[in-house]
Amino acid sequence: MKQGFKYFTGIIVLIIMVLVSCKIVHPYEQPTAATAGLYRDQATTDTTTLASLPYTEMFSDTILQGLIREGIAQNLDLKVAYTRIQQSQAYYEQNRAAFQPTLNANVGVTRLRLSEAQGFGRTNTTQYQLGVSSSWEADIWGRLKSSRKAGLATLLQTEAAVRAIQTNIVSDIANNYYTLLALDQQLAITEQTVSNWDTTVTTMRALKEAAIVTEAAVEQSNAQRYAVEVTIPDLKQSIRETENALSVLIGRPPAAIKRSQLYGQQTIALLQTGIPAQLLANRPDVQQAEYAYRNAFELTNVARAALYPSLSITGSAGITSLTLANFIVFDPGALVASLGAGLTQPIFNRRLNRTNLIVAQAQQQASLFNFRNTMLIAGQEVSDALSLHSTALEKMTVRTNQLTALQRSVEYTQELLKNGFANYTEVITARQSLLAAELGRVDDQLQQLQATVNLYRSLGGGWK
DSSP: OHHHHHHHHHHHHHHHHHHHHHHHSOOOOOOOOOOTTOSTTOOOOOOOBGGGSOHHHHOOOHHHHHHHHHHHHHOHHHHHHHHHHHHHHHHHHHHHHTTSOEEEEEEEEEEEEOOGGGTOSOSEEEEEEEEEEEEEEEOSSSHHHHHHHHHHHHHHHHHHHHHHHHHHHHHHHHHHHHHHHHHHHHHHHHHHHHHHHHHHHHHHHHHHHTTSSOHHHHHHHHHHHHHHHTTHHHHHHHHHHHHHHHHHHTTOOSOOOOOOOGGGOOOOSSOOBOOGGGHHHHOHHHHHHHHHHHHHHHHHHHHHHTTSOEEEEEEEEEEEESSTHHHHTTOGGGEEEEEEEEEEOOOOSTTHHHHHHHHHHHHHHHHHHHHHHHHHHHHHHHHHHHHHHHHHHHHHHHHHHHHHHHHHHHHHHHHHHHTTSSOHHHHHHHHHHHHHHHHHHHHHHHHHHHHHHHHHHHTTOSOO
16 A cells, blocks of 8 residues: 555656646747848848848859859858867767666776774685666756757757858859959059159140240149049059958968959849848848847756756676686676666755856846847848949949040040140049049949949848
């Protein structure tokens, strides 16, 4: 009767413990973030997005495609990131192994000095031990399971970080490549302007000999020619530095970069952003922030479960003898074994477990705020890139009209000067304005190209 009562009581206790455990470990729910109006002045229900395009479709320049392909294969930052995945994988496998029992083998020799008063008949003896021991923790509160889930979240977070690095590498290579093309174009414009100034200076000298202009006009035009020429070394230095930066991005020593021309670049005609909710599926840093929250959530479960008893089962078996002969010829009398179970409930450990839970809950809340902030930043970057692209197109339209007017102005002032109806300051002003406008057109083109690249990266493109 007593034995049956104990058995029944044990079952009741076990059922209560299981029911309580359901409340200790909370199931994970994906965090929410407001996405309404995340893309400023961009309301759409179309889920088609640039992020789904591979870089080979996003960029038509085959040279740029080759550089990006090389960068993905050779960039050293990306290779370092891959080693972090290996580390996270190892830690995750360790968390999975926590469900398995431990098994240890031990061999020992102990030299004892005994008291004659104990009646052993001798004062010195040697004890030999050979055995194995094992222990296993029952995951009755889900602590080990939550720890394993936290490890998985860390692994997924590391993989998302790699994707984020690749996305940045793709956009950095494209932006540097376009910058290089823009610098080439600006150098060509500047060199052509120097050549044009040579013609103007020659004209001024002829007009001075005809007593139409003074020597001051000749020297002023000559000075303007040198003012343009002095910018050439800086342009060449910028080209060299951009080539070096691009070389490092693709894993090469600094060297010249083969490239095409700026005005031959073609961009995506329709910039499709999809809907803001797709950022979680496409943008790696948003995924990374969500996995960080998941990790913090599961670690809170771990800290909460640590407040409750842990059940451990231990066992050991082996041979112990005062003579070495028992190890050579097996003696059943030397065999020892033990099996035990223990329930450990933290009572007083200087508030450590309670502190761990409070800290874990605070870190979980911080991770949630970080996730929502990452979504806001993503929306800001998409909105900025769209606005920048629109601004560049608007400027390019106006710039075309400006260039047409300035080219006519230069032609007219040059003709009027030859006939003595314009002074040299009008010629100088017209040429300066034309050069600034031509360089500005290059900047406009670069702005449009880089805005497209930035939008592609902001939407999460470049890693698929």
